[in-house]
Amino acid sequence: MDNLAPLSGIRVVDLGWLTAGAASATLLLDLGAEVIKIEGPGALDPFRDWIGAEPGTDWWNHSPFYNFTNRGKSSVCLDLKDPRGQAVVLRLLENADILVENYRRGVLEAFGLAPKMLREKFPRLIVASISSQGSDGPERDMVSFGSTLEATAGLAALTGPSGGDAAITGRNINYPDQVVCLFAAGAIISAVARRDKTGEGVHLDLSQRELTSFLLGEELLAAAAGAPSARLGNASRDDAAEAVIRVDEGWQVVWSTGAAPVRDGIAVAESEKFRSGTAVLQSPDGIAAKGVPFSFGTWPASIRRGGAKLGESNVAVLQEAGLSMQEIHELKEAGILAEAPRRGPAR
């Protein structure tokens, strides 16, 4: 069955965190790639203690949002701050097609994994760097979460009541973190397509802020032509009937050919169309997990493998990369290879 997958035979080393990096790799997984997620015993994906992490338990294996996003990946827990850990990653990259990362700029270099070096050492490798501002520029190091980028990319200026305050999606969505995954996966697959023709890998530098501005392309053109749009609230220039109106049960939207209730998360989750759709699917282990936003005739949207515990794939992945059991044992003894973090949950 797996040979029907569009990305069958493609291997991804995933250094992605939270949504922007990790969920981009998950989309590649959903298209049939094998994804090996690497975290460090001192540097876990922050989703692992985002919510519900109880001290005194193996909280790192039970994070609902982490498991929701990373289901189906192999898990390796390796200290990338140690040169011996870095050497193992280089071994893994010998047989990898793609590296995905969204560390703070400069961290990959600090791990001895600078994209330029990786490109020279592995000419066929596709290194995908997803970052807030991009890999260079005067604001490369500006600290931003998704909703910061809504502000600095122009989206907030066009969101919110006409004549009132600009608005961001905040903790609820962090829109640029979500939408970047849909683009990054396609960009990475396009780089694979080019490599299939040329044999050449590439370093992809993907700025979430640029993508968010790009998704307002017509507004940038209008502004440059001296005809900038004002913040319009819920009005539409293409359909004068569009509006949000208050009704007994809350809010409703109307447009020229229809109407719909404004749902909160509960109403969404309980709606028939959501439950029969693919945005959230069941993992084989029976747990609800991040779904798949497309479905092929030959490769229907589904989750084919459940979550892995931290470091569960350590031995299998390292052995497959050619390390002996003796070498693996020594890495474990040195604390470079682990199955538990070195710290308690962040509170």
Next chain:
Amino acid sequence: MTAPYSGKHILDLSAFAAQRPHALATAMACKLLAAMGASVFRPIPASGDPFATLAPMLPDGSSAVARFLLTDRIALEAEDHRREILFDAAIGDYETVSASHALLRVRFSVFGPGDDPAMSELGLMALSGILDATPSNEGEPHRLGGHQPAYAAGLAAFTAAAAGLRTSRHDFVDISIFDVACWLNWKAAATVVLFGREAAIRDKAQRGGWHTMRVMDGHIALVYMNKDWPALRDLIGDERLREARFASQKSRGENMDALNAIMAPWFGARTRAEITSIAQAQRIPIGPVLTLQELLSDRQHSARKFLMRNGEPRTPLMWDGHAAPWRDVEVDNHG
């Protein structure tokens, strides 16, 4: 230099889509494939191009949406796409694409094949909960600027088409624009599905805190994590912020109006640049709300050559430090 999809022939059926979200999503997916070197053919119906009147309009009377989305298309006679030309992929709404000849058929619908009721982007944002994420002070939810539901579905189609083109076999891929919107807004529904209804109600009450604040010259996005609170509190320097009711993320969420009232004068007395500079020095992810006009001369976008003089953004992707290396070569060859 070889482009990813040079030699691939794509049929863009955006002008034939019965609904606007499907049309815009189609055009976005095709724009990206064209940017990656595909030959994208776009037939236009005899009645004219429905994109020609989509706002915003430019001073020359043309549509900025059309200008943005429809670059690098190859014109095609209206009926040609129904003839026996085999395209590598066709993209459009379910009905139109199903009637086309293509190895890969990328089909948009609202809820799924055959489930395509009349829908607007505002309706999609309402049904998926995206609208509920941006309430104003008066409680009215507000749409995201631009065409986010349609363009996000276009990005999903771009990724799906890229994957499907790799296999070079007869196949189809269905994209529900509603499912894409729910996928973007996963946290709202996942909180209910994973933790239960009561937990979701509590979470919503405590989740506030990230919003914009009025400042001397506009707005800033007040974005911070729990770990950033002590630094933010000390920056503002009002002793009332040390009260127990503001000590945790949960309690700040429950006392948001009071918290904002205390913080507002500090923000209101400073500019976006001052606040951003002070906050960034403490690694607090606060940033200025920039207008589209301001972005035209934004130093980060300028340094990365993101915008052309006419405001058109390049594809937001650099390849070994270059915008689209295969285009550079083409320009050189012709120059």
